[in-house]
Amino acid sequence: MDKELFENGGNKAFWHTTSHIMAQAVKRLFPDVKLAIGPATDSGFYYDFDTDSSLTGEDLPTIEKEMKNIIKQGYKIERFELSRSEALELMKDEPYKIELINELPEGEIISFYKQGEFVDLCAGPHLERVSEVKAFKLMSVTGAYWRGSEKNKMLRRIYGSSYPDREMLDARIKELEEAKMRDHNRLGRELELFTTSEYIGQGLPILMPKGARVIQILQRFVEDEEERRGYQLTKTPLMAKSDLYKISGHWYHYREGMFIMGNEDDKEVFALRPMTCPFQFQAYLSKMRSYRDLPIRYGETSTLFRNEASGEMHGLIRLRQFTISEGHIVCTPDQLEDEFRGCIDLANFMLKAVGLDEDVSYRFSKWDENNKDKYIGSQSEWExxxxxxxxxxxxxxxxxxxxxxxxxxxxxxxxxxxxNVHGKEDTLITIQIDFQLAERFEMEYTDADGTKKFPYVIHRTSIGCYERTLALLIEKYAGALPTWLAPVQARVLPISEKHFDYAKKVEEELKRNGIRVENDGRSEKIGYKIREAQKQKIPYMLVVGDKEAENNEVAVRSRKEGDKGAVSLSDFIAMIKTEINERVN
Known part of the structure; x- marks a missing residue:
């Protein structure tokens, strides 16, 4: 496969074929291994194996060597189909394949791919020959629950990537090395932004003081901007009776993703909220509404709870408890386009403010007309x-x-x-048009002609989940957050103990001007203090010695520009305040 074809959609077949080559090598080396699944991903491939002897990173060179032997043998890749009974017989020693076959609908084509002695249940597509894979690398071995559920067995997952030539592979390896350096799961801990505890559980991070400060800055920024744009702030409960979720439909369409408290057979069953909409609807329902009252824009910094599968959670990207800039707009049909446009404008304003505006794409998410049971409403209404x-x-x-x-x-x-830095796509912000729930909750308004009507509701977020946004910002800036967002904006570094008093004076003056500042009063050499501040990605280091104390100055070292020399304390304060107020990224 040439580079152009690879880059224009052929990469999936290329990576899928390499996953089969890897699985064939593993089966040769470890015959008792059971095969699970081995798909192509957005940046390579993986295969999950069930094995009594633990596969580790030390096994990867041996597996790679056997993969090279398989590629050298140049097997042709052949596709064939079997009936259900024939498929079950062929895969009788592969329990995970048996489970997948049994789940296929009646009449579904059951296809297999064969290369040499290796056969796998697979829908494809694949390359014509294994010899087309010219360059590959196995990256890592991790644990992964079968189907992402901790209720199932833990398997061993091997990740890898492959390319038509060595140059492309080397470039990818370099990207992955940089991604590791930017990975928020590593950097966020090193910079003391967040941590986790196995006693608390997966998907439940602890925001450290610095991380909590960044989230606080973002929340205040969002709430102030929403107020400027006409949003009314609400504060609603974190839980509700199942009755509320039954009206909204979440009880029937989203119950598996909810944390339910107590027994579902109890007279009153409560559940932690996975969303805010039915709660804010109660604010609307608190009194009669006229068309003159609309649009009504509700905003809330909401803590939500979703029972995510353990295999889906990663750092701050996907959590079981998170905080979101949630809001709902109740409007008439005539107001719908302007309000929707306003939501997009607000989202883009936020993305530009934090510097993520050029990193996003837009997806119009529609229903699946072939799976109508997932949705409420008729086909004509959806269309x-x-x-x-x-x-x-x-x-x-x-x-x-x-x-x-x-x-x-x-x-x-x-x-x-x-x-994210690993190429996995997630939703950051969502804006939804709801034509169903207002009627379910009897959210009426009196129109100009005196008739009762149901409004449209727009469900939207301004900046999405704050924890996910923090993760993306850590990766975007490699931990060096813009000054306006940095938990510590400046650190005062006295050269010796005799400069401690002046350092304290500088610290107090910066605090009086609303600047987040630390004072390094340790008895360490100045070079060490500077290196420590640089490791912590602090935007400005203010060195103070005899000269600075005498002239009421600070010697400024910028994270971006290095040594900027001595300036008056008042000039530095004016400069950094301008940078903060203008939200320079």
Whole structure:
């Protein structure tokens, strides 16, 4: 496969084939291993194995050597189909394949791919020959629960990547090395932004003082901007009776993702909230509404709880408890486009403020008309609202892709997507059009003609999940957050003990001006203090000695520009305040 074909969609077949080559090598070396799944990913491939003898990183060179032997043998890759009974007989010694075959619908084509002695249940696609794989690298071995659930057995997952030539592979390895250096899961801990505890559990991070400060800055920024744009702040409970979720439909469409307290057969069953919408709807329902009251914009910094599978959680990206800038707009049909446009404008304003605006893409998420049980509402209603949303997006001029089956169960949405340093895409911000829940909750308004009508509801976030945003910012800036977001904006570094008094004076003056500052009063050499501050990614280091104390100055070392020399304390304060107020990234 040539480079152009690889880069224009052929990479998935290339990586999928390499995963089969790896699985064939593992089966040769460890015959008792049971095969699970081995898909292509966004940046390579993996295969999951069930083995009594633990596979480790030390086994990777041996597996790579056997993969090279397989590639040298140049097997042709052949596809064939079997009936269900024949497939079950062929895979009788592979329990995970048996489980997958049994789950296939009646009449579904059951296909296999064969290369040499190796056969795998697989839908494809693949290359024509194994010899087309010219360069590959196995990256790591980790544990992974079968199907991502901690209720299932822990398997061994081997990750790898492959390319048509060595140059492309070397470039990818370099990218991965840089990604490791930027990985928020490592950097966030080193910079004391967050930590985790196995006694608390997966997906439940502890924000350290510095991380909590960054989240606080973002929250205040979002809440102030939302207030400026006409949002009313609410504060709603973290839990509710199942009755509320039954009205909204979440009890029937999202219950597996909820934390339910007590026995479902009890008279009153409570559940932690996975969303805020039905809670804010109660604020709307507190009194009668007229068309003159609309639009009503509610905003809330909401803590939510979702029972994510353990295999899906990573650092701060996907959590079981998280905080989100959630809001709901209740509006008339005539107001829908302007309000939707306002939501996009707010989201883009936030993305630009934190410097992520050029890293996102837009996805129009629609329902799956072949799986109607996942949704509420009729086909004609869905088609009408999706056409309305498409017209709005086209009027705004946003470039977007369309994705079937990604809508919320009550309406289509615009997902603002972003990739982390490892290439995995997640939703950062979502804006949804809801044409169902207002009627379910009897959220009426009196129109100009005196009739009662149901409004549209726009579900939206301003900057998405704060923890995920923090993770992405750590990776974007390799931990060196912009000054306005940095938990510590400056550190005063006295050269010796005789300069401690002046250092304290500088610290107090900076604090009086609202600057987040630390004072390094340790009895260490100045070079060591500077290196420590640099490791902590602090934007400004202020060295103070005899000259600075005498002239009321600070010797400024910038994280970006290095030594900037001595300036008056008042000039430094004016400079850093301008940088903070203008939110320079």
């Amino acid at each position: 009408q609202v999706q056409n309305t949303m498409r017209e709005i997006l086209d009027h705004i001029g946003i470039k977007y892709t369309e994705a079937d089956g990604e809508a919320a169960f009550y309406g289509p949405k615009l997902d603002i997507q972003i990739k």
